[in-house]
Amino acid sequence: MNSGDTAWVLASSALVLLMTPGLAFFYGGMVRAKSVLNMLMMNFICLAIVGVLWMLYGYSLAFAPDAKLGLVGNLGNVGLKGTIDQLTGASGHQIPVLAFVMFQLMFAIITPALVSGAIADRAKFWAWGAFVVLWATIVYFPVAHWVFAFDVTDSAGNVVAAGGWIANKLKAYDFAGGTAVHINAGAAGLALALVLGKRRGWPKEPMRPHNVPFVLLGASLLWFGWFGFNAGSSLKADAVAANAFTTTMVATAAATLGWLVVEQIRDGKPTTVGAASGAVAGLVAITPACAFVNPVGGTIIGAVAGAACALAVSMKYRFGFDDSLDVVGVHLVGGTVGTVLTGVFATTTTGAAAQNGLFEGGGFDQLWRQVVAAVAVFAYSFVLAYIIGKLIDKTIGFRVSEEDEVTGVDTSEHAESGYELAAVGAGGAFRPQASGVSTGTVGA
């Protein structure tokens, strides 16, 4: 076992965990004050739900030896059976399997959390919980297998445990989840925005972000955690990790500038929400590419993604779908830009890429693999998310009542308010023990 690699992967796991609360604040600041708690909770509940599912069967479906055709893992690691005291990784770089289990769990948590931004202000909380269970099980765990589960070979080169089809058959490059995380979440977000429909009053009524400092705080926590996400995906404390760390930094910086330049030209002012969104767009786009491109390639990918996403967030008004917090405009578009441009800027000089991209003299061979991976993940996630969403809507109902939506989902779903600012208080009475009134109205 390599203790340096193990320490880096464990530290990276904790970094990636922090991204989900970071995302919660990034999203939470963008909604109106009456639904800030619900937005935080839709993210935070993913830590709880997926944290348990992963132990029960999620890890097994994603990373146990392939069950069939590179589509899904078998049930050999249900309950994390056969993982304690086991090692994984290349010779000289072995880490405990449980370190890898925890690292990958954090990816499985944040991916459904990303989807929640598409349906802000209007979802029933436990309907969202049901969606997280079903979508993680049917979509995320298998797709993580497609993209992140590599064949395990013995010393003679024979495959002893097969992995997923995108990683091993198609050989598309996705270092940390441009397809499995961002295109996957973006496609599901689009599907759910269509299933739930527009918020009341959208797009006529102004729905301004209620706490812009939260948005920038959340984006900053994401940026910090993303070093674990990308550089940690090396699973070694090595030069590949250092390159991924560097490209992540420069791409995010360039994307922030890219978004702000578009705003300055189009709207006349550089905004705080724009800077935060540009940074996230850059992080998203560099995710698949981070280890396969050099710092110059990473900078170009970031700049392109920042500008492209700044323009893409206006699409929803033209097409009339209320993707409330731009999961499509940032994650689907940014993830696609990054995944495709990986096939353009990949270079073998990084030590991670086996073949060059289009601009590095490798022709179109890697590029088409990137496009196939992007389209496959988009199609699978969109169709399944739409079916799961409809199923939930037809049975337990996915959307709150009109009255609850106008009052705010914090009150209707959680019986709480995010902010108590009134010096005179709210009137009413206090009971040390709740009466179980479902509306949360005290003394009603």
Added chain:
Amino acid sequence: MKLVTAILKPFKLDDVKHALESLGVHGLTVSEVQGYGRQKGHTEVYRGAEYTVDFVPKVRVEVLVDAADADRVVEAIASAARTGKIGDGKVWVTPVDALVRVRTGERGPDAL
């Protein structure tokens, strides 16, 4: 007795307060309010989408004065708050029928 009410630009509040102090006005009530007059609101842009904000933040100043002082108080507020630009606000005077100082029970002009 009169109630002088003024809706003003928030950044002029200090000037108005000093002007009233120098007239010997002993008390006033201030509240933060929102609204619009001829100048209307402003626009904000988030992720390229423009939001029109009609209601502009203002302060409302309320002063109880003796009927004889009302005109001077109105004039002091208006000149202290004036910038000459659109959105400076309004001042108006309404009659007050009765007044009680809660602590002492004094009534009428004695309670001012």
